[in-house]
Amino acid sequence: MMGKISFFLGLQISQNARGIFIKQSKYALESIKKYGFESCDPVDTPMVEKSKLDEDREGKAVDPSHYRGMIGTLLYLKASRPDLKFAICMCARYQARPTEKHVYAVKMIFRYLRGTVNWGLWYPKDSSVALTA
Template structure:
């Protein structure tokens, strides 16, 4: 995945990820390892929570379709590797919640999931509203310089 082409979003908009009982099986141990790695990232990357949880549902019997969805997440990470939550030490912490509900959106159980895959523009807007910033060396230097002024 180191040389892969980055993806704009972590999941295709209006994706129809489901059980895929007729799909070709993949190694569940490898799939679970990938999901576990991504779950670790969700603490600092709230933009990944929905798609990682969606893919985690299929850990018991993953197929090529599910593996393809997980690989897209890694392609998205490739293009957004430096993005993460930013809490400056002098900022006032206030909890704000956003919801973009998708009632009955699960293809398998039709339960009240309360989220969905978003287009690139909407995802970028929400990432900005969450206070996520690039953690690249250039950005960190710029932020440090702004603090000194």
């Protein structure tokens, strides 16, 4: 018989008598280091409240491949971090012609991630959640 799973497709899985916890802190820490955010100050939210992210035709263009790399890295974290989904998807809309404004928004997500690196999903064993088809 197989033992308890602890790592699967980049997801760190912890099981105990009370439930299952899924996180991606290892991947998050590697991503923070890869893009140079290991010494940044964390922020409380992944996006500025009432942020008006738009196409920004007047803004200074930045390297699209670097921007896409950061977005792709963050998209993979959505598997265990629903708190990041909205902000990441807002930034992902502007991959064709990103500007400094868009990069600032992505950096904000990384700063938020820096302060919440150990967050994840908790599935309690005795919950009243019922799956229906």
